[in-house]
Amino acid sequence: MQFGFQIGTRVLFGKGCLFANKDILNKSGRRALIVTGKGSAKVSGALDHVEEILRDCNIQFSIYDKVQNNPSLENVAEGGRAAKEFNADFIIGIGGGSPLDASKAIAVLAVNNIEPLELYKNVFENKPLPIVAIPTTSGTGSEVTPYSILTRDDMQTKMSFGNADTFPKVAFLDAAYTESMSSETTVNTAVDALSHAMEGYLSKRSTPISDLLAVEAIKIFGECTEALTSNNIDFDKREKLLYMSMLGGMVISHTGTTIMHGLGYSLTYFKDVPHGKANGFFMREYLKYNYDAVSEKVDKMLKLFKVSSVDEFGDIVDKMLKKDVSLSSDEVHLYASLAMKQRSTSYNAREVAESDLVDILSKTF
């Protein structure tokens, strides 16, 4: 038995957890840069709550709300400048994966005079500013991972950096902030969370504890499939999805992701397919491809989903996600070659050849 375990984030989970623990926010610093996008932080009510608490605690703050979907290096560079100008001593990220991931890059850039590309060195002279993470979706798990996934236009894909210092110090998980998600985003992000648990569970880097967390996440997804397909999601289910998403984040903090993410990045980069949906498209073929290498684990998953075959499960996922994309043969080959360049591809249960990815892409589209 050989493994490592590290979750550098303190989690507060539950309705009202932000107000119930405002002393924790109060101890995080005196000058906060709030990092968010244009959307969910406001609509969800999370931003209002944070502002209220910050005022109450006499914490100065500034808002950087220009985080793009799938933020670019230029985007986080601008955020880093905003943090420097405001002289922030901590960062509060509010939103889905994009703002949370951007927060980590901004926390590093705020205190290091480096080019954004140097984020990928993963070694920084000065420790990043402390990050407080408040998710408004149930997918990314970014609130409990060290990873920041940014769009690399130079490589036509998304790529992650992160080290032990980029774990958010604290994460507040209140399912009330996920209630304003559209049903489509609810499904897409839930599928993202599932992809984390699934890829972690089948990863070469899986550990006894990551498996424990992954199985729990997969089980919970199984308990929510009907609600997700019928778009009948009450608060109890919202909490389950948020919990599952957190578990998925803890899983990939140890294992990383594999080829569903590697392939999905291209769908997002070139076709603007939402991240979770992009991963979900590949689930069926991903499971079939890996079945022989990890049949016992796949069978266990199918049991937790209460289905008897990969195809039966694939049909459920397809029902959740409208497959509104098609790929040309050139695109298939390009996406396969780009995914081969992702480090995470080497963690896949089966040794991956480029032709395998071409095959998965062709069968999927």
Next chain:
Amino acid sequence: MQFGFQIGTRVLFGKGCLFANKDILNKSGRRALIVTGKGSAKVSGALDHVEEILRDCNIQFSIYDKVQNNPSLENVAEGGRAAKEFNADFIIGIGGGSPLDASKAIAVLAVNNIEPLELYKNVFENKPLPIVAIPTTSGTGSEVTPYSILTRDDMQTKMSFGNADTFPKVAFLDAAYTESMSSETTVNTAVDALSHAMEGYLSKRSTPISDLLAVEAIKIFGECTEALTSNNIDFDKREKLLYMSMLGGMVISHTGTTIMHGLGYSLTYFKDVPHGKANGFFMREYLKYNYDAVSEKVDKMLKLFKVSSVDEFGDIVDKMLKKDVSLSSDEVHLYASLAMKQRSTSYNAREVAESDLVDILSKTF
């Protein structure tokens, strides 16, 4: 759903993990105080390995090897002075629960001019020195908890302090260092680890994640009962026990313990019964006492132990632990009243009255 999650320790688990990760030790500081007792650190080989790595990394070190079994406040005060005199910038605790718990107190006292009794305030002007923990038993779980349990002669019992800063920063878990334990200590410490999982699982403070970890620990204990009773413990089982012990530590980091510990402390304080054994004596009556309040969870545990009743499980534990103590009626009443003063007693599944504890003690002895 309402819960918190925090494990402030990075774990490296596996045979040879110390040498494989010596860069982590190298980054921990330049002047180490090694905190240990007279026994296991040396016999296990762990101390030799640590010294070798420290020399190799040019880290200055001093050894404080006077930690007593169930260390007293005076004992850790002496260790704190040793750390100050040596001007240590980090602490390496090696051993069972006593040295690891002492390390936490010494890490606080090294940088705070307070009386040892003030440890129980749990708020310190200066952050404790970073702690590296290397367990040589599979019971305490102290390597992944913030708790330091010290003997309080003023209160005739043991009592714990600890806050988020007293989690060891890093823990190296190599089952090879547990091989020198006697079969008796192996059993006693395994039962201690089980008591953590069990009390956490049935605690009022249990959380979804602590339950997940507790059930896994209980399952693993179930896989080891035969090896433990027949004293046939190979390396694979040693790893399982060490893993279980770590899980138990993670559980009580969230839940704390309850009345098995509260009662066990008196057996240790007054009768010198080893800690795990002291807890184990109470398992049968503890489960019977709590059955009505948490019958579903107890039934699940019995299933994981592959037994059909609490008594069948109690018989297995009794077979493992030789009950070589008897109590007078005065002692029964004293121990019950002391356990009532433990904060942890309020976390027990059932609301505890002093007469309940008298009853449990009387039935046990």
